[in-house]
Amino acid sequence: MPQPMLAYRLDTLRFIAVNDAAVRHYGYSRREFLTMTINDLCLPDDDPWSGAEPPRLDPAGPPGLRTTWRHRHKDGTPIDVAVSGVSLVFNGRARVIAVNDITERKRAEEELRQLSSRLVRSQDEERRRIARELHDATSQTLGALAINLGVVNESAGSLKPEAREALGDSFRLLETCTREIRTMSYLLHPPMLEELSLPGALHWYTRGFTERSGTQVYLEMPPDLGDVPGDVALTLYRIVQESLANVYRHSGSRSATIRLSREPGEIVLTVADRGRGIPPGVLERDLGKQSSGSSPGVGITGMKEKARQLGGRLEIQSGIQGTTVTVVLPLLQEGARSAGSSG
Template identity: 50%
Template sequence: MTWMRAAVAPSKSVVWVGSVVLAGLTASFALWDPLEVYEREHLCQTTFQLMDSLRADIRSDVRSRLLAQVRLAELWSDKASSTPHEQQLGSRLFLDHHDGYLGLEWMDAGRRVLWSVTREGYATRGVAPAARVALSLVGAAASARADTHPTVTPRFPLPDGRSAFRLVVPVVRGGGVEHFLVAIVDVRAALDAMLEDHKDLGYSVSVLDGATEIYRMPGSEPEYDAALTEQGTLELPGVAWTIRVWPKPEILSRSQSSLPRLAMVLGGLLGSVLMLAIHFGRSAQNSSRELQQAHDELEERVRERTLELEKVNIVLQAEVAERKRAEDSHRDLSGRLLRLQDEERRRIARELHDSTAQMLGALAINMDRSVRLVHAHDCTRLQRVLAESGQLLEEVTQEIRTVSYLLHPPMLDDLGLEYVLPWYAAGFSRRSGIASELDIQANLGRLPCEAELTLFRIVQEALANVHRHSGSATVAIHLSRTEDSVILEVRDHGSGLPEGVLEAATNSSATAPMGVGIAGMRERVRQLHGRMEIASELHGTTLRTVLPLGVDG
């Protein structure tokens, strides 16, 4: 029962507060409504009177402009009283003393423009039409009424986006129209001049052509209450516009009595203050709780994001350093490969010069001797020289075949790695004096072309390193395959690799110097998505290469 009373008590308080507020509002509206109706009726009547006055002023001003234009047309029509030059000077004075006028045109009865004058200058007969197009003066006659009364034409747009209308005054002589005087008038500028005296009355004014607003008095406020807006038809010779007038907020505030608002304020003040106090108290409490919760969540997210950014930054720094080391290693490897290529070319050239070229020279000498012996009919010596030449030719052939096989053995393409390795190991042992032990898995079969070439080059480089650096008297080569990979091991029993070279050979990010041969082997293996491992100790070095099958570059 205690919790039920606690729940009912706030409900009663809310009902009591609502009753107080409702009674105050009822009394306030009872006093406010009659006063408000009277004030609005008085304001509407005042607005209507102002609208009617504005309408009459605009009509009067337009008639005055038409009358002045009629007088000017009559003056021009009398050719004996004025020259064309005087007419144009008079036209410019007319434009300067009439606000909103943009230009005048003098036309004959056939609607042909005889000359025109604008505020920017004047144009006589023969001036290019483009000068008149700029102010939309061409075509005014098309809108002129064919009767003998001055008229206002419908509005039309100007090139700069403004709106204008034409005042057309016919000059009648002998019962017919002799000339037309057409004035181009800027709607906004003309109405600003006509309504200049009404700008400070505290009312907003707009003029509409159909449903389009063509003018709004400067300083006018938006229409906030349609019931306070008065409008009427502004009938001019030839056109009919609509004029709308409504009071500005300051006029409404000055015309309204403070008694209705005072009654409303006094009636609902206590209830409003009480309800607002309760509402804002609860809102402040809820906002404070939500703000604290949002603050805690934001701090937690900031901590998490900071940790993530620190981790990402560490990874990025490591990647940048790794990329820089790889680029440096690639540049170093490229340079060393070029130097090695030059050295290999010099070696081949030296071998060809010292061996093959000398044999070919001796063969050329023997051929010359053979020719002389043929002429001398010395068959015994000729046979000996030819036999010697045949032996030299055989040695040259063998030398060229050896160099060619070392560069790229054709047996590798024809028979495969299984048959080329025994031949190459035997040749290496014969040339270097290092005993080679070869262990090839039975029925090894053919491997992908790129894998066979890569493994052959690795064996070449490994045996060359054994011969140049290890000091080992023996070397063992083991080649085998599984279902998805091929494994090559080359093991010697020499002095092992120095510590710095071993680190560079096993770690791509190391900065220690490394031979171009090891770097080249590692690059070949990387291109085939394999791995190369080098293990070195005091009594020998083992190079192990694993290539996945099915990868052909």
């Protein structure tokens, strides 16, 4: 099917020629096109994907052009287009662009983002529920078992040596099980975020991570970090968890450095290691595609989505010197964030 093509002057931005495919695609007649400029096709500032003002062509711009714009049909219907063009001498100086309609692709990408957002929220809710069950039910059951074993222990002197040894083993197993249940519950939903604040929770987690993995973690943050909203604190905590897990599973680094700082209106987190870096192509590929559990891309997708939900951004730099994850989250008022998320 022929591709819409349009030519316009670079001094006035007025159309000087369009092909039949452009006429069919946009709904304007050729005569109407010749009274319009390229900017007449652009939508006003209502882009739901970038939130940015729609691009306006710079007449003195580079000779080549490759970008995405939001156009509109004659009836007002938004059209997302990928545009490529070249400048040439034609009635003075002009540019010819070819337009590829990507409206359906953009819609599918937005639906995928919304689905990913729901999955991330569901995961956090499920973690919270399991943590509560472990604390309220399983821990209570283990407590009752400890009481019963204590009753048996009162008569340990009348037991055979083998039974006394089994009773001692039972106490040790119970202690191990209780400790592991408590750790698992805290990892799923750390109560320290409410009890100790974000710095206290990070100190607790990084200390335990070092003990479990042997990876030395250095934590740097100001003593006066201040109050951090609950959703921001939880997101930063989860990203630290995922980043350190990636360090342990993939990087080969024996150390990692976490830095947390507060800037005007935002909070910045970086997690850096000195490992082998992320394999070429992983960061560039479509991170929405779920692959095997051994791939770091799956965790990266979740981290990016968590940051995006709060209006923040996540950037990753990786090379032979290691990998650095940088997260910037806005520090909005709790009420403003709640109102914004409820819409």
